[in-house]
Amino acid sequence: MSNQVLHALYDDDDVLLNAVKEVREHKHHIEEIYTPFPVHGLDKAMGLEGTRIAIMAFIYGCIGLGVAITMINFIMIEDWPQNIGGKPSFSFLENLPAFVPVIFEMTVFFAAHLMVITFYMRSRLWPFKEAENPNPLTTDDKFLMEVEINGNEEELTALLKKTGAIEITIPQNHEE
Amino acid sequence: MYTFPNKLKNIARALMILGFIGLVFGFLGAPKNITEAKAMVATEHHGEGHGEAAEHHEEASEAHAEDTHAEEAHATEAHAETAHDEGSHDEHLLHQLQNKPWAALYVAAFFFFMIPLGVLAFYAIQRAAQAGWSPVLYRVMEGITGYLLPGGIIVIVILALSGMHFNHLFIWMDPEVVAHDKLIAGKVAFLNVPFFLGRAIFFLAGWSLYRYFSRKFSLAQDQATDISNHKKNFRISAAFLVFYIVTESIMSWDWIMSIDPHWFSTLFGWYVFASMFVSGITAIALVTIYLKSQGYLELVNDSHIHDLGKFMFGISVFWTYLWFSQFMLIWYSNIPEEVTYFITRIEDYNITFFGMVAMNFVFPLLILMNSDYKRTNYFIIMAGIVIILGHYLDVFNMIMPSAVGDQWFIGVAEIGGFLFFLGLFIYTVFTELTKAPLLAKGDPYMGESERFHY
Numbered sequence: 001m002s003n004q005v006l007h008a009l010y011d012d013d014d015v016l017l018n019a020v021k022e023v024r025e026h027k028h029h030i031e032e033i034y035t036p037f038p039v040h041g042l043d044k045a046m047g048l049e050g051t052r053i054a055i056m057a058f059i060y061g062c063i064g065l066g067v068a069i070t071m072i073n074f075i076m077i078e079d080w081p082q083n084i085g086g087k088p089s090f091s092f093l094e095n096l097p098a099f100v101p102v103i104f105e106m107t108v109f110f111a112a113h114l115m116v117i118t119f120y121m122r123s124r125l126w127p128f129k130e131a132e133n134p135n136p137l138t139t140d141d142k143f144l145m146e147v148e149i150n151g152n153e154e155e156l157t158a159l160l161k162k163t164g165a166i167e168i169t170i171p172q173n174h175e176e
Numbered sequence: 177m178y179t180f181p182n183k184l185k186n187i188a189r190a191l192m193i194l195g196f197i198g199l200v201f202g203f204l205g206a207p208k209n210i211t212e213a214k215a216m217v218a219t220e221h222h223g224e225g226h227g228e229a230a231e232h233h234e235e236a237s238e239a240h241a242e243d244t245h246a247e248e249a250h251a252t253e254a255h256a257e258t259a260h261d262e263g264s265h266d267e268h269l270l271h272q273l274q275n276k277p278w279a280a281l282y283v284a285a286f287f288f289f290m291i292p293l294g295v296l297a298f299y300a301i302q303r304a305a306q307a308g309w310s311p312v313l314y315r316v317m318e319g320i321t322g323y324l325l326p327g328g329i330i331v332i333v334i335l336a337l338s339g340m341h342f343n344h345l346f347i348w349m350d351p352e353v354v355a356h357d358k359l360i361a362g363k364v365a366f367l368n369v370p371f372f373l374g375r376a377i378f379f380l381a382g383w384s385l386y387r388y389f390s391r392k393f394s395l396a397q398d399q400a401t402d403i404s405n406h407k408k409n410f411r412i413s414a415a416f417l418v419f420y421i422v423t424e425s426i427m428s429w430d431w432i433m434s435i436d437p438h439w440f441s442t443l444f445g446w447y448v449f450a451s452m453f454v455s456g457i458t459a460i461a462l463v464t465i466y467l468k469s470q471g472y473l474e475l476v477n478d479s480h481i482h483d484l485g486k487f488m489f490g491i492s493v494f495w496t497y498l499w500f501s502q503f504m505l506i507w508y509s510n511i512p513e514e515v516t517y518f519i520t521r522i523e524d525y526n527i528t529f530f531g532m533v534a535m536n537f538v539f540p541l542l543i544l545m546n547s548d549y550k551r552t553n554y555f556i557i558m559a560g561i562v563i564i565l566g567h568y569l570d571v572f573n574m575i576m577p578s579a580v581g582d583q584w585f586i587g588v589a590e591i592g593g594f595l596f597f598l599g600l601f602i603y604t605v606f607t608e609l610t611k612a613p614l615l616a617k618g619d620p621y622m623g624e625s626e627r628f629h630y
Contacts, residue, residue: 054546085508085509087508087510097504097508098504100500100504
């Protein structure tokens with residue numbers, strides 16, 4: 001029974017935010033919240049850990065920097081040095097100013113794309129994936145809170161009603 | 177109300193006295209005539225750079241045989257040198273050495289003047305954007321802009337003294353030079369002393385008028401029952417920003433770029449703006465953290481510091497973008513009259529030129545990248561001090577190479593100038609802070625600013 005959950009639907013983000021605080025004060029476990037848009041302060045109210053994607057962004061940026069330097073050094077200096085605008089490419093350092101824009105763009109490119117891919121993988125999202133969203137209303141204008149039930153259904157329902165939930169349901173096939 | 181603590185007052189006074197002594201020392205140490213100048217250079221082992229012009233060329237081209245563009249520039253330099261006789265070369269050296277204390281004074285005066293000017297622009301942006309996060313900082317910004325008028329008057333006095341030929345900072349002010357220089361002669365309609373000083377006074381008057389009225393409306397808003405003062409402030413701030421960006425550009429050409437009257441850069445106004453903007457924001461952060469540590473500014477929380485940190489980070493990157501854009505285009509096109517600007521900086525000012533990039537870009541980039549560090553006062557102060565010193569070096573690099581050439585040194589006069597104006601800045605700013613409550617309590621966005629969190 002530990003996996004059984006209860007769905008509470010809200011129609012306002014401020015009401016939802018207060019409800020989250022209330023529910024957590026009463027030591028209930030919130031499994032997930034579905035919202036049509038990012039609600040400011042919701043992650044803190046839910047007590048979610050801070051994201052670590054910033055660290056990955058930095059690492060990806062460093063990888064991009066390294067790849068770009070290696071690449072442009074091979075292309076412009078080692079493999080086929082050319083005389084462009086009276087600046088013969090025989091030394092990486094002396095031609096560095098011309099390479100900076102390329103290196104910068106590659107750094108941004110790597111950081112941005114790898115970060116998006118990481119985010120998708122971490123969120124288990126991929127093209128043509130079936131939506132996990134329990135209620136399509138949460139893509140429109142409603143907010144849904146999924147709370148774990150531990151045999152305290154009545155108490156929890158009463159609490160959620162009090163916090164301003166407009167509809168409370170218990171999905172039957174959740175365990176399957 | 178804030179009272180200026182005696183301890184800080186004494187520190188400011190001590191800085192001014194120390195700095196003044198340093199400046200006097202610098203002025204007394206300047207050579208009076210050519211013999212003295214030559215003797216000074218001989219004892220300082222700068223000799224090899226000032227030998228026979230032909231020798232100089234040979235040496236230079238040997239040392240830079242593989243560096244084609246450097247060689248080219250040396251060729252033109254050497255050519256210029258051979259064109260003159262030995263006497264004019266010595267006179268040039270004398271002028272450079274006589275310029276040294278003046279340039280030290282001017283660099284520091286301009287640097288500390290540009291901080292309140294940058295803060296004023298930042299303040300006007302907050303007003304014009306009707307920002308909700310920053311009203312708790314308005315009085316800090318108004319306090320810093322209190323230095324605008326005294327600092328500006330000092331700079332204009334120095335410019336006027338240059339116009340009266342007390343120094344040779346601006347060579348186009350010398351009719352003798354203009355007579356032999358076709359390029360400068362073509363610019364005389366714009367670059368002449370009366371028009372130059374007239375512009376300077378007009379700019380400072382415009383900025384000071386905005387500062388006066390915005391401060392007046394801001395104080396009036398504290399007592400007001402409606403928001404008419406706030407609205408007036410919004411309107412004059414928007415108008416000021418238009419006036420500011422035009423006048424700031426012209427100011428940067430006048431007061432800095434014209435020291436090199438042959439050279440020009442089309443993004444110079446932006447470049448100077450970025451420098452003053454980031455210095456100003458850093459000054460706001462440092463003053464705020466200081467006041468907060470003294471138990472004032474109760475409503476400022478770490479989210480406000482975080483936002484200032486973001487601006488310090490962002491505008492540091494913006495400054496680097498402009499620095500690099502200016503450098504790369506000139507480096508790539510390699511047009512002699514443009515590229516000499518960077519050749520002198522890279523050859524004679526290597527350490528300050530690249531050191532400045534490390535201080536203004538690499539250090540803040542790495543230190544302030546982390547979100548948590550931007551909320552920690554210690555990191556903001558550390559990054560802030562490096563940014564302030566880095567942008568002092570930036571102004572140094574803009575003015576010194578044309579004023580004193582390779583005779584530069586960060587010595588008693590330079591440090592003295594920095595300390596003197598730092599003391600004067602602290603004294604003026606904190607005196608201004610005592611004149612009004614530190615909370616602009618009548619601001620309609622105060623509630624939002626108070627609850628501001630990240």
